[in-house]
Amino acid sequence: MRRFGRTLATAALAVAVVGGTAGWASGDSQRAVTGPPPGTGPWRADTVSGRALPDPARATPHEVARFFAGLDEAERLALVRAHPLVVGNLDGAPPSLRYEANRLAIAATGEARYASLGAPDRQILAFDPRGRGQVAEVFGDLEHPAHVSVIVPGADNDAAHHDARRTPATGPAGMARALRAATDASTAVIAWVGYTTPVGVGLDAADGRLAEAGAVRLARFTAGLDAVGAPDPVLFCHSYGSVVCGLAARHTDAADLVAFGSPGMRADTAAGLRTGARVWAARGPSDWIADVPNVRFAGIGHGADPTSAGFGARRVPAADVRGHTGYFAPGTGSLAAFAAIAKGELR
Structure with a gap:
């Protein structure tokens, strides 16, 4: 009974935090x-030489990869x-075709906020204006990388602001550029804002609804990388993005999964993620995420702190990280470790 009381008290604290206290x-x-x-719809109605096109759903x-290989x-x-928005978002299609399709799709929107992307x-590699x-x-x-890394961001990111x-x-985009600069020409880095992120840090950030939808999209995205012959990726998962990665972990072929500035991954331990990937975690000394209660109750909260000893993740040095977003700052121990993980040099 005492344990149940402590759970209720902790859950109440989590709700209070989400409601606007504690910063x-x-x-x-x-x-x-x-x-x-x-x-x-129009894609499904079309054909190539009398052959039906692969259903995106x-x-x-x-x-998809086999279909394009036969054209x-x-x-x-x-x-x-004819179908730039479909080809540009079709996991398994050749990357070069997707780049060209998305240039056409971005131009067709006529929206100034997307113009620089074109x-x-x-x-x-993907562009969805919805x-x-x-x-x-x-x-x-x-097309020919030795290593691939994917940045999975948290709240307040979308197509118009991913490179703001x-x-x-x-x-x-800034994290991806920093990691790319810290690695070498054999490493490709993808900034993936492929899901609907929370806006601000309210109830959307405290529950798993958006993360669950994002996890499905992330799993399919990584399957698309595999389909075009890319090596197993390293997923770098920031803040709410680590919730997405935690839910997607068992459905991806990631070689490594790195959670940083994480509120939790919807698992009690690294083993609970049910992934063959090596799991890493980092949190800087001034990251405000440390003030977020690591609980899960009635759908609120994301569970254990990935940097805690009991979680069982490998620790990434982060003593010189400043704030919640400073993990890729040049010269930091975290960026050096991230680059080593990205290149398969740190195990």
Whole structure:
């Protein structure tokens, strides 16, 4: 009975924190963008040389890869021009085709907030304008990489803001650029804002609803990398993004899973993630995430602290990290360790 009382008290504390105390801000409730990309209806109605196109909702990324492997260049480009939003978001399609499709899709929106994403030197692997917008951007060569890393960000990220002006080496694109610079030409880094993130730190950030939807999308995205021959990725999961990674862990082929600035991963231990990946965790001394109660009760909270001894993750040095977003700052021990993990040098 005493234990139940402590659980209720802890849960009450979590609700109080979410309600705006202990430095948390309020957030707007978001509706998760799910399902196949825009334009799926006309795609399903189309054919190539009399053959049906793979259904974006049902075909696996490996089936998609086999379909494109059977097309000639003219047929591939015809699909890009006719269905850019589908091809650009179709996991398993060749990356170069997806880049070209997304340039067309971004231009077609006519929206100034997305214009910079359509620049010729950018490699946009996914672009979905629904809701606040989702995007995945590649830094480096995804066609022949020795190593692949994926940045999975937390709250307040979307297609328009993933590369917004902010402190260097923060935000999805900033983290990806910093990691790419700290590794070498054989490493490709992807900034993946492929799910609907919470806005602010309110109830959306405290429950798992958006993370559950995001985990499905992340698992399919990593399957798409595998389908085009990319090596098993390292997932770098920041803040609420670590909740997404925790829920997706057993459905991905990740080689390593790195949680940093994490409120919890919806598992009591690293073993509870049920993944073959090596699990790492980092938290800086001034990261406000330390003030978030590590509880799970009635759907609120994300459970154990991944940096705690009992969780069982490998620790990443973070003594010189400043704040909640400073983990990729040049010169930090965390960035050096992240780069070693990305290159398979730290095990």
